[in-house]
Amino acid sequence: MRRFHRAAVLFLLFLLGAGNTYTQTDASSGRHTLSLNEAMDQLDGELLWDPLFQSGIITANKHQASFQAGAAGEDALILYDNATLLTLPSPYTEGGELRFPEAFIAALRGNIEESLQREEPRFSIAAIVVDPGHGGKDGGASGNLTINGKKVQILEKDITLKVSKELFSRLQKKFPGKQLMLTRSGDTYPSLEDRVDKAHAIPLKENEAVIFISIHANASFNKQARGYEVWYLSPEYRRDLIDPKAKTGVEEIASIYNDMLEEQFTTESVMMAQSILKHFKGTFGDSLPSRGIKAEEWFVVRKARMPSVLIELGFVSNEKDAELMTGASGQKLFVDAIYNGIIEFVERFEKSGGFTEVANR
Numbered sequence: 001m002r003r004f005h006r007a008a009v010l011f012l013l014f015l016l017g018a019g020n021t022y023t024q025t026d027a028s029s030g031r032h033t034l035s036l037n038e039a040m041d042q043l044d045g046e047l048l049w050d051p052l053f054q055s056g057i058i059t060a061n062k063h064q065a066s067f068q069a070g071a072a073g074e075d076a077l078i079l080y081d082n083a084t085l086l087t088l089p090s091p092y093t094e095g096g097e098l099r100f101p102e103a104f105i106a107a108l109r110g111n112i113e114e115s116l117q118r119e120e121p122r123f124s125i126a127a128i129v130v131d132p133g134h135g136g137k138d139g140g141a142s143g144n145l146t147i148n149g150k151k152v153q154i155l156e157k158d159i160t161l162k163v164s165k166e167l168f169s170r171l172q173k174k175f176p177g178k179q180l181m182l183t184r185s186g187d188t189y190p191s192l193e194d195r196v197d198k199a200h201a202i203p204l205k206e207n208e209a210v211i212f213i214s215i216h217a218n219a220s221f222n223k224q225a226r227g228y229e230v231w232y233l234s235p236e237y238r239r240d241l242i243d244p245k246a247k248t249g250v251e252e253i254a255s256i257y258n259d260m261l262e263e264q265f266t267t268e269s270v271m272m273a274q275s276i277l278k279h280f281k282g283t284f285g286d287s288l289p290s291r292g293i294k295a296e297e298w299f300v301v302r303k304a305r306m307p308s309v310l311i312e313l314g315f316v317s318n319e320k321d322a323e324l325m326t327g328a329s330g331q332k333l334f335v336d337a338i339y340n341g342i343i344e345f346v347e348r349f350e351k352s353g354g355f356t357e358v359a360n361r
């Protein structure tokens, strides 16, 4: 259905308080009418009013109704949400004030309530957990770099913390409405369980998701080995996402439900991994090789009941990679790549209403 066209009319926003505030009885019909104030209070809405054409648009709870003021006691056609025509007792002006028949407001309220009930809440990613790998007593991979003739030992735990903290603060600025979490912010050693438990403890509403991004660096005996890779948990690894007896009391159904959840998390993890990998390629071009997306069972966040990926930035055992990962300009590139990958994933996830829906189409 087409929208109403109103060429070159000036809409004036009637401020609440402009109308009188008492209920009147319409003398001709005996029906009750409401002032603008009362009407908008009842709808929790706002009126855009065009005095020239005597037409108005009421918006309430993201729904709207267009009408033209008629005569008291008459019916009018009301266009609801630019799609549905309703025949309702017409609003009218009296002594320069708009009056709304109670039946008009009641019908509108009913329509809005019905619309709200029909709408399924959208999926959103309410929380993002950034996990700097290792820390404290666990240095992770280590490599030796010669800078200006000096031998320097570099540790994975330091690189992952630097990159994670920078990523975290940029995500915080980008998504002020989301819960952002770092599993460690200093040189400490939370266990793998601690890290995942922290993520699970984030309070979520229904249709809200949390994603987990673990940041690591590689090492190899082969000093030539270079490049980044993104890992997700192999679909062969079956996580116990739910207590077999908790949900249904029937173990068999619980197991099917578990498989479905597992598949959903795997799909979403793969999609997140793809977005991140794509932005690594865009950011680094040929200067750092891609080792692709990989699936494993021993993946660090195997107990995570959420879409999760693990990123190996590069190799501390390779001089070029190590330079990139320890220098400020190189670290910024890693942060850019992950940041843009996460944003792309979050926006696609939220636009599609959750990837599960997309995957099943």
Ligand SMILES: [Zn+2]
Binding pocket: 133, 134, 140, 141, 156, 215, 216, 217
């Ligand atoms: Zn690691």
